[in-house]
Amino acid sequence: MGDHDVEPATIGAYVRLMPEAHASLRGITRVFPGDKPLHALGPLDLDIARGELFSVVGPSGCGKSTLLDVLAGLSAPTAGTIRFEGNPVAGQVPDGIGVVFQEDASFPWLTVHDNVAFGLRRGGVDPAEITRRVDYAVGFMGLREFTRAYPAQLSGGMRQRVCIARTLVLQPRMILLDEPFGALDQQTRLLMGDELLRLWRETGASVLLITHALDEAAMLSDRVGVMSARPGRFIDMVETGWARDRDSRIVSDPSFGVVTGRLWSSLRAESMKAIGRPGVA
Ligand SMILES: Nc1ncnc2c1ncn2[C@@H]1O[C@H](COP(=O)(O)OP(=O)(O)O)[C@@H](O)[C@H]1O
Ligand SMILES: [Mg+2]
Numbered sequence: 001m002g003d004h005d006v007e008p009a010t011i012g013a014y015v016r017l018m019p020e021a022h023a024s025l026r027g028i029t030r031v032f033p034g035d036k037p038l039h040a041l042g043p044l045d046l047d048i049a050r051g052e053l054f055s056v057v058g059p060s061g062c063g064k065s066t067l068l069d070v071l072a073g074l075s076a077p078t079a080g081t082i083r084f085e086g087n088p089v090a091g092q093v094p095d096g097i098g099v100v101f102q103e104d105a106s107f108p109w110l111t112v113h114d115n116v117a118f119g120l121r122r123g124g125v126d127p128a129e130i131t132r133r134v135d136y137a138v139g140f141m142g143l144r145e146f147t148r149a150y151p152a153q154l155s156g157g158m159r160q161r162v163c164i165a166r167t168l169v170l171q172p173r174m175i176l177l178d179e180p181f182g183a184l185d186q187q188t189r190l191l192m193g194d195e196l197l198r199l200w201r202e203t204g205a206s207v208l209l210i211t212h213a214l215d216e217a218a219m220l221s222d223r224v225g226v227m228s229a230r231p232g233r234f235i236d237m238v239e240t241g242w243a244r245d246r247d248s249r250i251v252s253d254p255s256f257g258v259v260t261g262r263l264w265s266s267l268r269a270e271s272m273k274a275i276g277r278p279g280v281a
Contacts, residue, residue, distance in 0.1 A: 021047035021083075022174060022206045023071060028080035029231075030066050039231040040066045042080065046225070046234070048174070048208060053200050055209040055217040057263060058227025059274030064210045065102075067232065068178050071208065072099050084174065098172030098205075102179040106151040106162045112138065113147040116165045123170075137169040140202075141195070157188040161195070168199065174206040175199075181216065189213070190248040193220050197247055214267070218259040219250055226266040229273040236266035 029042035041063035048054050058064050069075035071082060073089040082089040084097060093099060106115050116137055120130045138147055141161040151159050160180060167175060177196075181189040193216055200207050211217050217224045218240065226236040240259050242250060250256055 020050070022050040022052070023048045023082070023084045023208075025071065026081050028067075028070060028077045028082065030063065030070055030075065031078040041070070041230075041232050042077075044233050048206055051204055051206055053197075053207045053209065053220060053222045055211055055221040055224045056227060057211060057214060057217045057224060057267060058232055059229050059267070059271045060212065061274060062227045062230045062270070063232030064227060065178055067227075068099075068176050068208065068210055072097060072176055074099075096173040098167035098170050098175050100163055100167050100175065100177040100180045102182055104151070104156070104159045104163065104183070106159050106166070108151050111148050111150055112143055112154075112162055112165075115151070115162050116169050119166060119170055133169050133171070137165040140168060140199070141165040155188075157184055157192060160184065160192060164195070164199070168203070171203075172205055174208070175203075176208045176210075178210045179212060180209075182212065189216060190219075190251070194248050196220060201244060214260050214263045215251065218256060218263060219246075219248060224259075224263060226263060227270075229270045235270065236262075238262055238266075 023046075025044065025046045027042075028044050028046075030040045032038040032040055044067075056064050056067065066075060070077050071084075071089065072093050073082075073091055074093065076090065084094045087094065107118065110118065113134055117130050117134045120133060125133075138144055141164055143158065143161055143165060146154060146158065151162065154162070160183075164180070180196075181192045184192060196207070196209070197220060199205075209217070209220060221240055222242065223240065224238045225234045226238070227233065228235045238259060241255070
């Protein structure tokens with residue numbers, strides 16, 4: 001069992017606070033106001049190291065998407081501070097952060113090429129540079145033969161590749177993905193996981209991946225944060241210890257079962273709470 005056979009420590013000890021974190025969240029709380037204010041998240045602290053692939057798992061409705069939105073500057077925290085590359089995040093997605101959302105966010109009326117070029121065109125980038133970067137991103141995601149196709153002509157996995165290419169083309173230094181493979185079948189999900197690992201290795205970007213799939217988190221991550229039921233806080237942090245050149249074949253490594261088992265034992269009681277059965281042991 002080696003490295004993974006560790007006693008759960010106190011919550012404070014899970015959070016490794018890094019002086020040179022790529023992104024850092026301190027004392028983050030998010031309460032949605034209203035007649036009955038809804039405490040969705042925190043308080044929590046989190047550091048994501050430069051080049052780290054960090055995943056978050058947690059019960060449905062625990063605040064995972066809220067965490068991503070807060071880090072991306074899309075939702076203001078009720079309390080706490082967020083820094084990306086040392087600068088405060090507020091009000092908009094910082095330059096250098098790219099977001100891939102859960103739903104298929106491709107524009108059905110644009111070709112693959114134009115979908116991928118969309119953000120650059122809006123940003124007023126030079127046309128020759130746009131062509132160069134779009135060709136690279138389209139090629140990187142294995143879509144070269146489909147540049148002139150429309151999203152409706154593609155499979156779900158292909159459309160999700162288009163969405164990732166749209167983010168990749170912006171050359172992000174940190175990529176945030178909110179359950180990007182949730183709608184895909186198991187085999188496609190594993191293969192898309194390999195694509196994500198390749199992208200992560202070749203770009204050197206840091207990655208925050210939100211997922212409800214424990215196997216996906218276990219296979220892809222350097223470190224996995226397990227969240228409590230709402231309001232989401234970290235109740236466990238699991239370092240996988242995988243090599244940087246890993247791929248989906250790691251699912252047959254004996255350590256893979258150990259990591260997945262640890263994630264599930266941390267998550268099980270919380271998931272029971274989330275479905276309204278707190279008493280079930
Ligand atoms: N804009 C909003 N206004 C009010 N409540 C919200 C809003 N967004 C999310 N919530 C609530 O906050 C909680 C956490 O939501 P979310 O972050 O989407 O959870 P997860 O992604 O873990 O499933 C849920 O109870 C959800 O209903
Ligand atoms: Mg969500």
